[in-house]
Amino acid sequence: MTGCVFCGAPANSKEHVIPQWLSKGPREDIPGIYQKPVVDLDGTILRDVRHRFGDITVKCVCTTCNNGWMNDLEEGVRPFLLPLILGTDEFAVILDRKMQSDLAAWAMKTIMMFSFTNLKEYHGVIPAADFTYLYRYRRLSTRRMIARVFHMPVRAHGTDEEVLFEWHLRKSVNPKGIVGFLRLGNFGIQVCSMRLPGDKQLNKFKEFPNTLPLWPPTERWVWPPEEKCEEGHIDALIYGGHTSPFGTSKKR
Numbered sequence: 001m002t003g004c005v006f007c008g009a010p011a012n013s014k015e016h017v018i019p020q021w022l023s024k025g026p027r028e029d030i031p032g033i034y035q036k037p038v039v040d041l042d043g044t045i046l047r048d049v050r051h052r053f054g055d056i057t058v059k060c061v062c063t064t065c066n067n068g069w070m071n072d073l074e075e076g077v078r079p080f081l082l083p084l085i086l087g088t089d090e091f092a093v094i095l096d097r098k099m100q101s102d103l104a105a106w107a108m109k110t111i112m113m114f115s116f117t118n119l120k121e122y123h124g125v126i127p128a129a130d131f132t133y134l135y136r137y138r139r140l141s142t143r144r145m146i147a148r149v150f151h152m153p154v155r156a157h158g159t160d161e162e163v164l165f166e167w168h169l170r171k172s173v174n175p176k177g178i179v180g181f182l183r184l185g186n187f188g189i190q191v192c193s194m195r196l197p198g199d200k201q202l203n204k205f206k207e208f209p210n211t212l213p214l215w216p217p218t219e220r221w222v223w224p225p226e227e228k229c230e231e232g233h234i235d236a237l238i239y240g241g242h243t244s245p246f247g248t249s250k251k252r
C-alpha cells in the first residue's frame with residue numbers, strides 16, 4: 001500500500017473525487033455530474049469515460065485525512081457551493097474572506113484528487129510540497145499560489161456532450177508550476193501554484209472580464225457577477241499555450 005499523499009500514513013481510504021451529494025444531482029433541474037474523456041497535458045485523449053463522476057474514487061489518502069480535515073473542508077463549502085454552481089440572481093451568495101479561503105483550498109484539494117484519476121505517469125504532476133502545504137495549513141500559500149473564479153456559460157446542456165463538471169491541469173513553464181481549472185456548472189475556478197524562490201512572490205492576475213479574485217482573499221463579494229464569461233475566452237484560458245496570466249516580483 002502506498003502512503004497518503006498528505007500525511008504519509010497508509011493510503012487505506014477511498015475518496016470520492018466529487019462529493020456524493022453533488023454527483024447524485026443535488027436538485028431536480030441539475031441532471032447529475034458527467035465527465036469528459038480523460039486527456040493528458042497536451043489534450044490527447046487517454047481514456048474515454050462516460051460514466052458519472054460520482055462513481056469515481058481514488059485511493060491516495062488515509063482514513064484520518066479523508067474523514068477528518070478533508071471532510072471538514074467539504075462540509076465547509078457545501079452550504080454555498082450549489083448557489084455558485086447555479087449562478088442565478090435567485091441564489092445570489094456573498095462570500096467573505098473565510099469562505100473564499102475555504103473554497104480555494106477545496107478547489108485545490110479537488111484538483112489534487114482528480115490528478116489521481118489520470119494514468120499513473122501523470123500522478124506526480126502536482127509537487128509533493130503542495131500536498132504538504134495544504135495538509136499543514138488547510139489553505140493555500142499567499143506567496144506562491146493564486147486563484148480566481150469565473151461566471152461561466154453552461155455548454156451543451158442536455159445533449160450527449162453534456163458537461164456539468166470538467167477539470168484541467170497543466171504545467172506552467174515560466175514561472176514553473178501547475179495551473180488547475182475546475183468547472184462546476186456556471187462556476188469556474190482557476191488555481192495556480194508556482195515553485196518560487198523564497199524571496200519571490202506571485203503578482204495578481206492580469207485583467208480578465210467577469211472574474212472575481214478568490215485567493216489571496218479580498219473583502220466580501222457577491223456571486224454571480226452581472227455578466228458571464230465568453231466561451232472563447234475560457235477556452236483560450238484553459239487551452240491557450242503555456243503563458244502564465246501573472247508575473248512574479250520581489251517579496252516586500
Ligand SMILES: [Zn+2]
Pocket residue numbers: 004005006007008009061062063064065066
Ligand atoms: Zn493522511
